[in-house]
Amino acid sequence: MTILLSNDEIACLLNMKDVLEALETAYLEAAAGRAILGTRAEIITETTHPESVYQLKMMSSLISSLGVGAVRINSDILSFPTVGGKKRRKKVPLAPGDRWTGLVLLFSTRTGEPLMIFPDGVMQRMRVAGASALGAKYMAREDAKTVALIGSGWQAGAQAMAIAVVRNVEQIRVYSMTRNNRDNFCQQISPEIGVDMHACEDIENAVMGADIVLCATNSQSNVLFRKFIKPGMHISTIRDNEIELAAIKAADHVVMHDSSSMDFDHYNNTHGIKVADQKKEAGNSPDMAYLREVPTLADLITGSAKGRTSENDITCFLNYRGLAIQFAAVGAILYERAKARNIGNHMPTEWFTEDVLP
Amino acid sequence: MTILLSNDEIACLLNMKDVLEALETAYLEAAAGRAILGTRAEIITETTHPESVYQLKMMSSLISSLGVGAVRINSDILSFPTVGGKKRRKKVPLAPGDRWTGLVLLFSTRTGEPLMIFPDGVMQRMRVAGASALGAKYMAREDAKTVALIGSGWQAGAQAMAIAVVRNVEQIRVYSMTRNNRDNFCQQISPEIGVDMHACEDIENAVMGADIVLCATNSQSNVLFRKFIKPGMHISTIRDNEIELAAIKAADHVVMHDSSSMDFDHYNNTHGIKVADQKKEAGNSPDMAYLREVPTLADLITGSAKGRTSENDITCFLNYRGLAIQFAAVGAILYERAKARNIGNHMPTEWFTEDVLP
Known part of the structure; x- marks a missing residue:
């Protein structure tokens, strides 16, 4: 049978601890040359929705020791509205x-x-x-207990859950632009993870005295600045421009998820549509070039790079763009669980295979 | 609804004439910059089946005027047996x-x-x-009526059907290595396409006097040689090594499906497994380098390249590796037909979409 799962079923079957374990395995396999990444493809064209473009995005990977390959496909209508004076990238739900x-x-x-x-x-x-949490596990101070979280959306929720797995977090201070959003976010997530959470009026207040600062917004411009960074702090980001370059450069140790993600060669044939150009400018600016040389998360996990050498070090984890091996590794666990517990829509594999030679 | 179709349903819904029309549209759109190809990915790793490797292959494309994007995924166990002294590439059906x-x-x-x-x-x-048939349409003599077909497998069947759409074919002479296969093939296909077909004992007999020679084998080594080629003939191939290089060079006009298919950069991270190396050697041999300069099928269709300038010209169409725009263009027609005739398994689109922001 081929199993079709929903997001709700996945949320039941997986917990963050499993995910962290699966990811550690994936990076070890990758470091040993046993996890393989396919070339990414991202293609963009016109769409009928106003002021938007259509983007088809694919990533793939194999982890032979787990016996799986994964393909992720995103088929998105992208718009670029300006919210609070800042440009955002928004996926429009038109299905x-x-x-x-x-x-x-x-x-x-x-x-x-x-x-x-x-x-x-x-x-x-x-x-x-x-x-992001693995970055913090290997880079943040062991005794880190206060977290600032910038953002209160879908990604931010998972950041709160994950950071609580790798450190004894006592408090999470949340800032996002809309008061209602950040208040609701704290009310919803705090009981889920059993950690005190409260909303802050501005970023500076959220970050002041924090041991760990996690940026998880959908902002296309800087939200975390050099002036907020203090000795001993661990900062991290999931998006190219969230952290001001000066703040990144102020860190004693900088690690990037995977430096190959800095290459934008997979943006091809975009008809000169501006979206791709903007991305290229952001990623390939000369200021960012030095990031190609920094260690990766796999280097941290295998121990070939050190995340922190003293209590006062400032550390920075750039969780730019994920890797398809994450979907293969976590997918392998998910499949075993769904099969064992008979969860999901089990469909005949014959519907997705064929008896003629392709 | 998201429509799930079987091969049998697709065979009912599509005919070769529709496919040829859809493909012509696709190449015109591509030439006008309105059809977009994604970077291919091919990744290879170990598998548990003896003397085999696992290959995950992806191609993608968008045709905005048709409102569709297509992703094709192949998940194959590949073996490389030697049949009749020649090496073949065989996909092992293990699902x-x-x-x-x-x-x-x-x-x-x-x-x-x-x-x-x-x-x-x-x-x-x-x-x-x-x-292949579009190649013949623009390159073969208008009065071509005798076809030699080398191969009697799945691909060869479609070659017979398609060539009969573009020329008034009176006879198809079939050669393949196993007598039973070629006999059965002729008996099966001849009534389907209403063309006289007969099996030949060797390639030379099949090719002698033919106006068009179509190679559609799964051989990894040469099957059509310089010595068989006569003035006025149109030859074509669907695989890198089927036609001897000297035979290709003997042609007055050579057209390749798409010369970008000569790039093998999408073979990445293959662990030094030999399969990829062999492919690289075949495709990137210095002898083949000049093929990068030849016109493409799109050039023929737009008229920017001439397929034939005299009755006696030898013409050659190299239908190496397909393009994902073919699946988008033909897929668009197929979707309209399946929807209109309510054919296939119509599943809730909600099963394949989500209400959380990916």
């Missing part, structure tokens, strides 16, 4: 029922068959937050 | 029920939603044969 389209397909490297098909949303934020 | 795994997903560029999911087999051979 029937006002929904988004992101799919992961998991294949067996032993038989070729499609094992599982599922929406990417829940796993997406768990693997992003999981990588 | 449940001894099946292969090749899927196409069609997305809307207007809403992002997945419109259709289907196995690639039937469309795969129709689009390969369709491109």
Whole structure:
């Protein structure tokens, strides 16, 4: 059977601790040359929705020791509204029922068959937050207990859950632009993770005295600045421009998720549509070039790079763009759980395979 | 609804004439910059099946005027047996029920939603044969009526169907290595296409006096040689090494499906597994380098390249590796037909979309 899962089922089957373990395995396999990444593809064209473009994005990977390959496909209508004077990238939910389209397909490297098909949303934020938390695990002070969280959206929720797994977090201070959002966010997430959370009026107040600062916004411009950074602090980001370059440069140790993510060669044939150009400018600016040389998360996990050498070090983890090996590793656990507990829509594998030679 | 189709349903819904029309549209759109190709990904790793490797292959494209994007995924166990002294590439059907795994997903560029999911087999051979037939349409003599077909497998069947659409074919002479296969093939296909077909004992007899020679084997080594080629002949191939290089060089006009298919940069991270190396050697040999300069099928269709200038010209169409725009263009027609005739398994689109922000 090929298992079709929903996001709700995935949220039931996976917990953040499992995700962290699966991700550590994936990076160790990658470091040992046993996890393989496919070339990414991102193509952009016109769409009928006003002031928007259509983007089809694919990533893929294989982890032979787990016997799986994963393909993630995102099929998005992208718009770029200005909110509070800052430019944001917004995916417009135009599929029937006002929904988004992101799919992961998991294949067996032993038989070729499609094992599982599922929406990417829940796993997406768990693997992003999981990588951020692994960054903190290897870079933040052991005794870190106060966290500032910038952002109160979907990604921010997972960041709160994940950071609580790797440190004994006593308090999370949340800032986001809209008061209602940050208040609701704290009320909802705090009981889920059993950590005191409160909303702050501005970033400076949230960050002041924090041991760890996690940026998880959808802002295209800087939100965390050099002036807020204090000795001993660990800062992290999930998006190119969230942290001011001067703040990154102020860190004693900078680690990037995977420096190959700085290459934008996979943006091809975009008809000169501006979106791609903007991304290229952001990623390939000369200021950012030195980031190609920094260690990766895999280097931290294998011990070939040190995350922190003293209590007063400022450390910075750049969780730019994920890797498809995350979906393969977490997908492998998810598949075993769904199969064992008979959860999901179990469909005949014959529907997704064929008896003629392709 | 998201439509799930089977190969049998696709064979009912599509005919070769439609495919040829859809492909011509696709190449015109591509030439006008309105059809976009994603970077391909091919990744290879170990598998548990003896003397085999696992390969995950992805291609993608967008045709904005048709409102669709297509992703094709192949998840294959590859073995390389030697048959009749020649090396072949064989996909081993190891999915449940001894099946292969090749899927196409069609997305809307207007809403992002997945419109259709289907196995690639039937469309795969129709689009390969369709491109070969378009090559013949623009390159073979107008009065061509005798065809030699080398091969009697899945691809060869479609080649016979497609060539009969573009020329008034009176006879097809078939050669393949196993007598039984070629005899059965002729008996089966001849009534389907209403053309006299007969099996030949060797390639030389099949090719002698033919106006068009179509190679459609799965051989990794040469099957059509310089010595068989006569003035006025049109020759074509669907695989890198089927036609001897000297035979290609003997042609007055050589056209390649798409010269970008000569780049193998998408083979990455293959762990030094030999498969990839062999492919690289075949494709990137210095002898083949000049092929980068030859016109493409799109050039023929737009008229920017001439396929033939005299009755006695030898013409050669190299239908190496397909393009994902073929799946988008033919997929768009297929979707309209399946929807209009209510054919296939219509599943809730909610199963393949999500209400959380990916």
